[in-house]
Amino acid sequence: MAVAQPTKPVETVETVAIRFVGDSGDGMQITGSQFTTSSALGGNDLATLPDFPAEIRAPAGTLYGVSGFQINFSSTDIYTPGDTLQALVAMNPAALKINLGDLETGGILIVNSDAFVPSNLKLAGYAENPLEDGSLHQYRLFTIPMTTLTREAVAKLELKTKDADRCKNMFALGLVSWLYDRPVEPTLEWFQEKWGKTDPKVAEANTLAFKAGYFFGETAEAFPAQYRVEKAKLAPGVYRKVRGNEATALGMIAAAARAGKPLFYGSYPITPASDILHELSRHKNFDVKTFQAEDEIAAMCAAIGAAYGGAFAATGTSGPGMALKTEAIGLAVMLELPMVIVNVQRGGPSTGLPTKTEQADLLQAVWGRNGECPVAVIAAQSPPDCFMAAYEAFQIAVKYMTPVILLTDGYLGNGAEPWRIPNVEDLPPIEVRHATDPATFQPYLRDEKLARPWAIPGTPGLAHRIGGLEKKDVTGEVCYDPANHQLMCELRARKVAGIVESLPEQTVMGPDSGELLVVSWGGTYGAVRTAVERAQRRGLSVAHAHLRYLNPFPRNLGTLLRSYKKILVPELNLGQLKMVLRAHYLVDAHGYGKIQGRPFTVAEVFAAIEKMIAESRL
Amino acid sequence: MAVAQPTKPVETVETVAIRFVGDSGDGMQITGSQFTTSSALGGNDLATLPDFPAEIRAPAGTLYGVSGFQINFSSTDIYTPGDTLQALVAMNPAALKINLGDLETGGILIVNSDAFVPSNLKLAGYAENPLEDGSLHQYRLFTIPMTTLTREAVAKLELKTKDADRCKNMFALGLVSWLYDRPVEPTLEWFQEKWGKTDPKVAEANTLAFKAGYFFGETAEAFPAQYRVEKAKLAPGVYRKVRGNEATALGMIAAAARAGKPLFYGSYPITPASDILHELSRHKNFDVKTFQAEDEIAAMCAAIGAAYGGAFAATGTSGPGMALKTEAIGLAVMLELPMVIVNVQRGGPSTGLPTKTEQADLLQAVWGRNGECPVAVIAAQSPPDCFMAAYEAFQIAVKYMTPVILLTDGYLGNGAEPWRIPNVEDLPPIEVRHATDPATFQPYLRDEKLARPWAIPGTPGLAHRIGGLEKKDVTGEVCYDPANHQLMCELRARKVAGIVESLPEQTVMGPDSGELLVVSWGGTYGAVRTAVERAQRRGLSVAHAHLRYLNPFPRNLGTLLRSYKKILVPELNLGQLKMVLRAHYLVDAHGYGKIQGRPFTVAEVFAAIEKMIAESRL
Amino acid sequence: MATTVENMAAREWKPADYASDQDVRWCPGCGDYAILAQAKKALAAAGVEPDRITWVSGIGCSSRFPYYVSTYGIHGIHGRAPAIATGLKIARPDITVWVATGDGDGLSIGGNHFMHAMRRNADIKIVLFNNRIYGLTKGQISPTSEKGKRTVSTPYGSVEPPIHPVSAALGCGATFVARTVDMNVKHLGEVLERAARHKGTAFVEIYQNCNIFNDGAFKYASDKAERDEHTLVLEQGKPMLFGVDKKKGIRMTANMQPEIVTLGENGVTVADVVVHDERADNPGIAFMLSQMAYPDFPEPIGVFRAVELPTYESLLEEQIAAVRAKKGPGDLAQLLRGNDTWEVA
Amino acid sequence: MATTVENMAAREWKPADYASDQDVRWCPGCGDYAILAQAKKALAAAGVEPDRITWVSGIGCSSRFPYYVSTYGIHGIHGRAPAIATGLKIARPDITVWVATGDGDGLSIGGNHFMHAMRRNADIKIVLFNNRIYGLTKGQISPTSEKGKRTVSTPYGSVEPPIHPVSAALGCGATFVARTVDMNVKHLGEVLERAARHKGTAFVEIYQNCNIFNDGAFKYASDKAERDEHTLVLEQGKPMLFGVDKKKGIRMTANMQPEIVTLGENGVTVADVVVHDERADNPGIAFMLSQMAYPDFPEPIGVFRAVELPTYESLLEEQIAAVRAKKGPGDLAQLLRGNDTWEVA
Numbered sequence A, B: 001m002a003v004a005q006p007t008k009p010v011e012t013v014e015t016v017a018i019r020f021v022g023d024s025g026d027g028m029q030i031t032g033s034q035f036t037t038s039s040a041l042g043g044n045d046l047a048t049l050p051d052f053p054a055e056i057r058a059p060a061g062t063l064y065g066v067s068g069f070q071i072n073f074s075s076t077d078i079y080t081p082g083d084t085l086q087a088l089v090a091m092n093p094a095a096l097k098i099n100l101g102d103l104e105t106g107g108i109l110i111v112n113s114d115a116f117v118p119s120n121l122k123l124a125g126y127a128e129n130p131l132e133d134g135s136l137h138q139y140r141l142f143t144i145p146m147t148t149l150t151r152e153a154v155a156k157l158e159l160k161t162k163d164a165d166r167c168k169n170m171f172a173l174g175l176v177s178w179l180y181d182r183p184v185e186p187t188l189e190w191f192q193e194k195w196g197k198t199d200p201k202v203a204e205a206n207t208l209a210f211k212a213g214y215f216f217g218e219t220a221e222a223f224p225a226q227y228r229v230e231k232a233k234l235a236p237g238v239y240r241k242v243r244g245n246e247a248t249a250l251g252m253i254a255a256a257a258r259a260g261k262p263l264f265y266g267s268y269p270i271t272p273a274s275d276i277l278h279e280l281s282r283h284k285n286f287d288v289k290t291f292q293a294e295d296e297i298a299a300m301c302a303a304i305g306a307a308y309g310g311a312f313a314a315t316g317t318s319g320p321g322m323a324l325k326t327e328a329i330g331l332a333v334m335l336e337l338p339m340v341i342v343n344v345q346r347g348g349p350s351t352g353l354p355t356k357t358e359q360a361d362l363l364q365a366v367w368g369r370n371g372e373c374p375v376a377v378i379a380a381q382s383p384p385d386c387f388m389a390a391y392e393a394f395q396i397a398v399k400y401m402t403p404v405i406l407l408t409d410g411y412l413g414n415g416a417e418p419w420r421i422p423n424v425e426d427l428p429p430i431e432v433r434h435a436t437d438p439a440t441f442q443p444y445l446r447d448e449k450l451a452r453p454w455a456i457p458g459t460p461g462l463a464h465r466i467g468g469l470e471k472k473d474v475t476g477e478v479c480y481d482p483a484n485h486q487l488m489c490e491l492r493a494r495k496v497a498g499i500v501e502s503l504p505e506q507t508v509m510g511p512d513s514g515e516l517l518v519v520s521w522g523g524t525y526g527a528v529r530t531a532v533e534r535a536q537r538r539g540l541s542v543a544h545a546h547l548r549y550l551n552p553f554p555r556n557l558g559t560l561l562r563s564y565k566k567i568l569v570p571e572l573n574l575g576q577l578k579m580v581l582r583a584h585y586l587v588d589a590h591g592y593g594k595i596q597g598r599p600f601t602v603a604e605v606f607a608a609i610e611k612m613i614a615e616s617r618l
Numbered sequence C, D: 001m002a003t004t005v006e007n008m009a010a011r012e013w014k015p016a017d018y019a020s021d022q023d024v025r026w027c028p029g030c031g032d033y034a035i036l037a038q039a040k041k042a043l044a045a046a047g048v049e050p051d052r053i054t055w056v057s058g059i060g061c062s063s064r065f066p067y068y069v070s071t072y073g074i075h076g077i078h079g080r081a082p083a084i085a086t087g088l089k090i091a092r093p094d095i096t097v098w099v100a101t102g103d104g105d106g107l108s109i110g111g112n113h114f115m116h117a118m119r120r121n122a123d124i125k126i127v128l129f130n131n132r133i134y135g136l137t138k139g140q141i142s143p144t145s146e147k148g149k150r151t152v153s154t155p156y157g158s159v160e161p162p163i164h165p166v167s168a169a170l171g172c173g174a175t176f177v178a179r180t181v182d183m184n185v186k187h188l189g190e191v192l193e194r195a196a197r198h199k200g201t202a203f204v205e206i207y208q209n210c211n212i213f214n215d216g217a218f219k220y221a222s223d224k225a226e227r228d229e230h231t232l233v234l235e236q237g238k239p240m241l242f243g244v245d246k247k248k249g250i251r252m253t254a255n256m257q258p259e260i261v262t263l264g265e266n267g268v269t270v271a272d273v274v275v276h277d278e279r280a281d282n283p284g285i286a287f288m289l290s291q292m293a294y295p296d297f298p299e300p301i302g303v304f305r306a307v308e309l310p311t312y313e314s315l316l317e318e319q320i321a322a323v324r325a326k327k328g329p330g331d332l333a334q335l336l337r338g339n340d341t342w343e344v345a
């Protein structure tokens, strides 16, 4: 595609947050995702927030059928998908209605005017057409008949109207690509890759629509200027964009591969965790076996079987599925077999808000089992970080012969950010030693880390039986002796507590003592960090500790918490980490809970920080 | 039975703890249970501790096949089955081996010498026959060939040897009944009730064996004296003995009956909860429907269906079953339907020690679900108290339209104590108002307690649909609105927190401030109370708060905790209530954890109290 | 939410009376719409008023069903609808209970409750929307998906043999088992009505098109041009004939295997063709039919089995009545006292 | 715990080689002892060395089995053994995997995993100890308990129709399904050996006497005086004859129902009697057999069905091999890079 030299003025901006919104059938996810790819390849830092309804394809034009994809791209380091939007692309009235509130005053608003017909307006609950009644005057409104223009663009292919109309999202993508001066090649190549062979006509139609949109921007009088977001000054290295679930899958593959072990992943589909299963099942050539189980209990139990067999075993799910796995996690604790259990948290309780994000499964992970049943828990902080978090989860699991729960969430799982691809050689080695010597083998003879040996079927002379009944220390035989039970409960607890020896100390961003420490965990990292940075720039005495290790906590955490006058724990729940910190360290941690199916905005966290500091000065 | 006037001296004692031990096939549970009945009818206060293996009837003579039943009976108030034994009846070497350590020096030791044959001695790991090697010299040993004497006693019935030998436990019972001057009629009547009609020969054989034992005591030179434990000075009223599981069942029946509602109990068998199902299924004439479900998930879900249908619905299980119910409890929380979920806790984690007691499911009950999922939690403190605890659980459930978890444990469930039978009219009324008015009905329109209306199928004009997806405030329609989700999560939390308005303030036994507060919950009540009383008698500044309400806590608990210098929380776990108290009140509660499948002894708790006070004086 | 209360008693019910005020949120073109329409008709025909019905479901596209009818309803959790329904039916035998489920909901995670519902024979109607795919979670294989199927979770093809829902239901002892097709609306309506009238657990498998993730999965059975060749309409007491002109039939070979024969060829007459008996004591032949699968055989639709056995809840009620007759209605004070009491003054 | 490592390779295995050093803790007289003895024989006969076998179980008396053999073993949680076994078998196709389960463990709480194990056809052997009772929890009804049974949980009699394990297994698509009796040790041993040799999921129901809680439940099938009249020993290719002198047989009526006939009476000859075919394509007749129940019919024992189909894990291994052949063994660095990268210098 010959992209003409800019004929309109180009304005450089630091950061842009844009959201594409439309019907669930309008292809907004794919549009956003492709815009992300080209922004990433264009060298920006970025973060995304896909947001889709629980219905697959709700009737067209309805408010509950609206699907959206937000991306924040920047020439500086950013950590969130953006609080308010600089631009909004709305494909129909319902989408406009729901999303307009997030567009900043003076922001760019691009709408497909063809969709603003009476029936759609009615479905969206508009009495008047907002494009005509002046109600949008505080935005820079561009009403473009995208459907009509797309039909014209693809006319020569003589598609059915329905098929032609399907390309209008690519018209929008083209237009926005022009507007923000994105590279076009990645998108054009992607059309070829995706449909070039299987359906060249579709590839062609999308190409035409995309170009039409691009040229429309360039040509039409409507747009006075083009915006440019310079490349971000990221650390040197090779980058790609990665979604959290993808990164989790890659982290597991990498861990198994580095240990020279096969990977087994048993899972039952559930939003937003299914993509881990999907991703892994594509990589069968990596000694990866995926098993879609009949339910979450079977998935967990299959992982136990596979772990007993010597595989790097994992299972993944979301909240309700986690609840179902609870009993079997107890068995894994008794068997002291290594495995990773991923919970991509979503809105609860019960079915809750299944396609939305939340962090309300922490207490379940740490304390939600019958009996004294300690499990290691770690949490990822960004989509790319899911890679190392999954990798580390396996490191811990194998080193300590224990199940490890890895908490991510819907925002991390579906969101994408640039990822500096690690060198395989730089990944910490994972060493696995299976027991082989019949002369010394005892199923529950522990090493200095209190880990028991991992002996796998087929090893001559090591046949042994283990189970969920309490076991005798060292021999592992069934044992009802009272004192032995106490000993074993304590040994299991000490083993997991002892993982702390392998963990780095907790670091803080900011002063190492002072007025306020903001403590966060998991997917809120970006928003909290950005808010704390903002507060620091405003001269507030505030630091940020983001926890990766939730059970056990890093050894210096207590001291650290006590180094600040106040502690604020912003979480996407009603105060779960807060509870655990209070219980462990008797510090008066205050919670700031948001439970709306959405990530924090930076402004929200910042306001909470300001408020807390103001109060403490009263 | 003509019981002769005492021909031997009678010595009066205050309290006796005796344990019957033998093979799992020896009928020790029935022996102990019948001895309990006659002691109860004899007017003593008492407490029992049955203890049986996970195997049904392990091969005879093995150590792991030993079954035991302990009873503590007294002329004064007692709260525990006793720390050390004044008497031990051992039917074989294995039973002797395992239990001897609990017999106090100088205690009475009665053994069935016929069972001390080489094969049994070997199975029990005795190199020498302890009856002969003088090793038992510090006890008052009575070796009695019970098998032989029983055979002789029933000889005229010409039973098979096997059947004759089955009666030897009744010989033992007769002997001990004489020794402790128990009334014999209840036992003789019980033989008739149990077998009189179905198997009169068995009734006759047991009667003969029992009498033989009794007369043996009376006649034989061996026993120099008889012991008498006077009637206890209990509060006036009509008493019976009751086991905890039985009391739980009766409490539920009473609650439903008082409300004029049917009771539905869905359950899957699991030790030690099965007896609740067994008990309830005997009372079909009380508008009680029991449903043995295919698993715990189905049991919980069936309770949900029954509650929706308007029944007083309940389910019961133990730890691993509780884990399985977790997901469905989340649904019940979303549906805001009233129901009671009983967890008769046992040794964990996983299958753990399935026939032993423990208190390690508290965190699971309070915090063990996905999402923000508040559930009311209460715990019973003694076998008879299970009655009122179950009754109250239903009161709360119906008043607040919420699931309520009732925690009991294996010790409470299987143990028995005298119960002052309440007058039906004195039971607090339970009022149920089902919605009926279509003009005002809204499924989630809350009353002042934040409870929603309970409208049941068949009510004209009130048809409504509810489910596990987040619901719109008031209307209950499916709703993905972010602010509504936060509102609903908070409303659910506030509703459960608001139960505090219906709860009495927490009381303490002892001074209302001072050096040490001992905080306990559930089945440890008796041991802890007795230990604190002992400490108080020794002049220590210590009080006891036993918590019945675990979520929410009574409103004055925080103030109360802060009124003491130190807080000790003895629990049959590794510190669960301790964690919750610390988290809620930021008090430096110390734990004293025992996790051995056994209740506390008074001495253990007393020692912990002494130690804590000594430390605080350092 | 509330419907008006006018002349509830003894009125005639129309399908529209079962329509809720909620927008139906299935994808345009989804087979679920046809099922909803015919279910409303069947309820009307069976004459049960909306306020005396409860629909229970699990999770899945199909499990949204309760929102779209004006009856009482519980949108439960994944796989557990039969258990919820059983509890409700036991507690309230007077309420008509229907279950809407999917091939994943009912046969994957919910397999255990399916199994025991079939066996127990409580009077609940279970309608399984079989689209051979997970719709709501966007297109993974389900237990009824064909071997070799490529989906997001099986990009190289599934290696699992599918389960036959009708076989499974028969295997677990169901008293009423039927199959029908979303697009064959008349047949669908009739089968649902038969289910509505059955006393006991009624299981109906419906071939349902998911036009988003598994479009055309049942084309052979729903497409008017094909369906006569590939489906065998079961009719009580009638020989098993199929094909456009009903010239083909099912005969048993000497070693008791089904085979396709053509009337008039090789001396075959209608007398050679097996006669369908949904009331057969031993459901062996019904099972044989349930195992016949496209493309080798026509797939039977209609009622495979329909036998009357006492329902779970009726037996329970009888038992309660008997206990009551013997022991009286239950005296709470007496119960609390038990057998052995003593008095302290 | 550890067994000694001597001449592991290519030696002959004796039943004693499979005995563990643990005391067997079942009740004296329990039918489980006979099963244990015959299982050891079958393993020896199949020639798999102990160190290459894993026994997996759930919870129940029967599920204590793994402790009593010298192989690898997992005593799991209630009902989940098939799921654990499936994970193990997928991860380790080289290991022989057996499951021991009970009627409650396998068919009540574990029904879902049972169902999907039958369908998937991984190469695992599932032995179900059916004593028609919950042994370990002291005597409640199980899903195979007879209607009317009085137990601690059903003091007035059960109102539930029992499930037929063989029917359920066939209904879910099992490739190998058999039934045998604890006291019929020779038959038991043979059936277990057949199961051991089958490639794919093998399901064996064993009538097992729980002499503590359900003594004599299968007397009709195990008592030497009765069993010939009440069981029908299935033999491949043989007519279905039974009775002390093998004079009775099973014939199909005109409307395809099984009936008992006597050779020599009313002109009945052995040619009228159905011939057993465990390899039949359509398992309709096997299913019919599985529904025949005492006292109306003799209960078939032996192999109902045995067909060879590719196993789950072999198809998966093939798929992996094919992907590898096409894509190469997998280059981790390449995988991490993905398709679209950019460099920051």
Ligand SMILES: Cc1ncc(C[n+]2csc(CCOP(=O)(O)OP(=O)(O)O)c2C)c(N)n1
Residues within 6 Å of the ligand: A268, A269, A270, A271, A296, A320, A321, A324, A351, C059, C060, C061, C062, C063, C077, C078, C101, C102, C103, C104, C105, C106, C129, C131, C133, C134, C135, C136, C137, C142
């Ligand atoms: C415990 C649990 N596990 C998984 C899910 C995710 N989930 C929702 S619906 C569904 C399957 C839907 O398939 P099906 O039952 O065939 O219904 P359809 O959408 O095709 O109608 C799954 C896996 C869930 N909601 N809950």
Ligand SMILES: Cc1ncc(C[n+]2csc(CCOP(=O)(O)OP(=O)(O)O)c2C)c(N)n1
Residues within 6 Å of the ligand: B268, B269, B270, B271, B296, B320, B321, B324, B351, D059, D060, D061, D062, D063, D078, D101, D102, D103, D104, D105, D106, D129, D131, D133, D134, D135, D136, D137, D142
């Ligand atoms: C989750 C869970 N629920 C219930 C139990 C209790 N339980 C243990 S074994 C068993 C049933 C045993 O019956 P069966 O499977 O027939 O085995 P059997 O003892 O008769 O051999 C039950 C209900 C448990 N261990 N775990």
Ligand code: SF4
Residues within 6 Å of the ligand: A056, A057, C025, C026, C027, C029, C030, C031, C032, C061, C062, C131, C135, C136, C209, C210, C211, C212, C213
């Ligand atoms: S995804 Fe499929 S099954 Fe679900 S509503 Fe859409 S078309 Fe119907």
Ligand code: SF4
Residues within 6 Å of the ligand: B056, B057, D025, D026, D027, D029, D030, D031, D032, D061, D062, D131, D135, D136, D209, D210, D211, D212, D213
């Ligand atoms: S209870 Fe029954 S099944 Fe269990 S070991 Fe004893 S006899 Fe066997």
Ligand SMILES: [Mg+2]
Residues within 6 Å of the ligand: C060, C102, C103, C104, C129, C130, C131, C132, C133, C134, C135, C142
């Ligand atoms: Mg489906």
Ligand SMILES: [Mg+2]
Residues within 6 Å of the ligand: D060, D102, D103, D104, D129, D130, D131, D132, D133, D134, D135, D142
């Ligand atoms: Mg059993």
